[in-house]
Amino acid sequence: xxxFPADAVLVQRVLAGDVQSFSILVRRYRERYARxxxxxxxxxEDAEExxxxxFVRAYRSLARCEDPEHFGSWLYAILANQxxxxxxxxxxxxKRILYDEDLMDAxxxxxxxxxxxxxxxxxxxxxxLTPDQxxxxxxxxxxxxxxxxxxTITGEGSSTLKMRVKRACDKMREQLEGANK
Amino acid sequence: MSDRNEEFIxxxxxxxxxxxxxxxxxxxxxxxxxxxxPAPAISxxxxxxxxxATPRTVHLSPIxxxxxxxxxxxxxxxxxxxxxxxxMRTASLSAAAAQIRxxxxxxxxxxxxxxxxxxxxxxxxxxxxxxEKTPLHEGADGLWTVSIPLPNGRHQYAFMVNGExxxxxxxxxxxxxxxxGTPNSVVTVSEDAL
Numbered sequence: 001x002x003x004f005p006a007d008a009v010l011v012q013r014v015l016a017g018d019v020q021s022f023s024i025l026v027r028r029y030r031e032r033y034a035r036x037x038x039x040x041x042x043x044x045e046d047a048e049e050x051x052x053x054x055f056v057r058a059y060r061s062l063a064r065c066e067d068p069e070h071f072g073s074w075l076y077a078i079l080a081n082q083x084x085x086x087x088x089x090x091x092x093x094x095k096r097i098l099y100d101e102d103l104m105d106a107x108x109x110x111x112x113x114x115x116x117x118x119x120x121x122x123x124x125x126x127x128x129l130t131p132d133q134x135x136x137x138x139x140x141x142x143x144x145x146x147x148x149x150x151x152t153i154t155g156e157g158s159s160t161l162k163m164r165v166k167r168a169c170d171k172m173r174e175q176l177e178g179a180n181k
Numbered sequence: 182m183s184d185r186n187e188e189f190i191x192x193x194x195x196x197x198x199x200x201x202x203x204x205x206x207x208x209x210x211x212x213x214x215x216x217x218x219p220a221p222a223i224s225x226x227x228x229x230x231x232x233x234a235t236p237r238t239v240h241l242s243p244i245x246x247x248x249x250x251x252x253x254x255x256x257x258x259x260x261x262x263x264x265x266x267x268x269m270r271t272a273s274l275s276a277a278a279a280q281i282r283x284x285x286x287x288x289x290x291x292x293x294x295x296x297x298x299x300x301x302x303x304x305x306x307x308x309x310x311x312x313e314k315t316p317l318h319e320g321a322d323g324l325w326t327v328s329i330p331l332p333n334g335r336h337q338y339a340f341m342v343n344g345e346x347x348x349x350x351x352x353x354x355x356x357x358x359x360x361x362g363t364p365n366s367v368v369t370v371s372e373d374a375l
Contacts, residue, residue: 015221016304017312017348019212026211030203038201048203055211062221122196141194169190176193 003021011068014059021035026055029072032143033079039138040083040128050086054079080135090152125175129168135173287370289331291338292349296323298342303327305338305365312341337365 005013005024013021030051033037037047058065060077065074126134139145139153140161154161278338293301307329317325317340340348350366 012310013347016310016343016347017220017341019216019220019345021347022215024214026208030207031200034203035198036203039197044201044203047201048207051203052207052211054213054219056214058214059221060218074318075248119196122193125193126197138197141190142197169186172193173186176189 006069007071008068011062011071016060017080022055022059022150025071029075033076036076036138036143037079037147039126039142040113040131040134042123046086050082053064054082057082073149073152077155079154080139084131084135084179087134121176122172125172128175129171132158133164133168133171137168140165141169196198200279287331287333288328289336289368289370290326291317291330291340291350292324293317293340293342293348295325295342298323298325299319300343302344303329303338304341305336307331307336307338312344331368331370333370335369337367337369339365 007025007028010021010025014025033054034047034051037050038044041047042051054075057078058071065071067074103134126137129137135154136150139150140147145153147161150156150161151158156164291303295301297318301317301319302312303317304310304312305315308314311343315327316329320327338350340350342348349364
């Protein structure tokens with residue numbers, strides 16, 4: 001879906017001094033990227049912080065955005081890096097906090113308690129992945145990106161990414177099937 | 182991946198695709214943080230690269246032997262002639278572009294009327310959309326003007342008011358969507374434009 005004004009136009013305007021145009025980019029990408037950040041970090045507070053930092057870093061480095069037509073991918077790479085760093089730093093000193101209000105408050109199955117239990121298990125299984133595996137799994141299966149797009153965002157080659165996705169899927173399935181036995 | 186495994190992963194993904202809600206003041210916090218940052222600036226090296234990488238059409242006069250040197254000379258001549266034209270133009274122009282002819286260079290005057298503006302600059306595809314490059318000068322009755330030499334062709338532009346407000350030229354002959362789908366003001370420089 002093409003959105004107007006196009007990203008390149010907004011980038012051009014911001015670089016010309018129209019700071020307010022940056023707020024359109026924020027509105028355009030905040031929801032989708034917030035979802036990725038929450039799933040990566042496991043709680044909304046850290047996710048919002050990572051997302052805000054990513055927008056500010058993007059603004060600060062906007063003149064270095066090589067391809068303004070693909071500002072979204074460039075921002076995604078900044079966010080993915082922020083989340084990966086935050087997740088890695090935290091995994092060395094504390095357990096991942098499992099607190100996603102949206103996921104827990106919005107049951108979608110026919111049985112509410114079953115649905116909540118399923119969501120909780122998914123969150124837990126996701127938390128058991130390494131940050132790299134979690135990132136690859138989310139980009140591929142939740143954000144539905146191609147491996148080519150994932151390469152741009154992560155800077156990794158497709159064979160590495162495919163391996164991470166496969167291992168993530170295996171671990172998720174192992175974890176969830178084990179929980180349901 | 183087998184169909185069963187694929188179905189299982191898709192069931193997980195569907196749950197994880199549920200939207201998340203940000204706090205209501207998220208945008209305001211981001212923009213407040215952004216406004217404390219210095220304006221992102223394009224480096225000189227980048228500007229030079231952009232300039233070199235931008236395709237340009239150059240029309241040479243029939244006396245092509247004089248090439249660029251002749252063109253530059255004409256620009257100087259045109260600037261001298263422009264002063265008279267500026268005197269002839271009156272405040273009845275709300276905002277417009279006027280052209281002065283020469284053989285190879287046409288001087289285009291941009292006019293913007295605002296009693297309240299503290300600064301007005303011209304940004305366009307001819308100056309890398311850089312608000313620092315082409316400031317307008319304030320005259321009587323809030324009449325802001327600047328004249329610049331432009332080659333033949335269509336040029337997109339806008340005014341930047343007080344360094345932050347992007348304004349189209351209300352009296353531009355045409356305002357079309359650019360290649361990205363948003364409007365800029367347009368001035369067409371040609372021998373027939375006068």
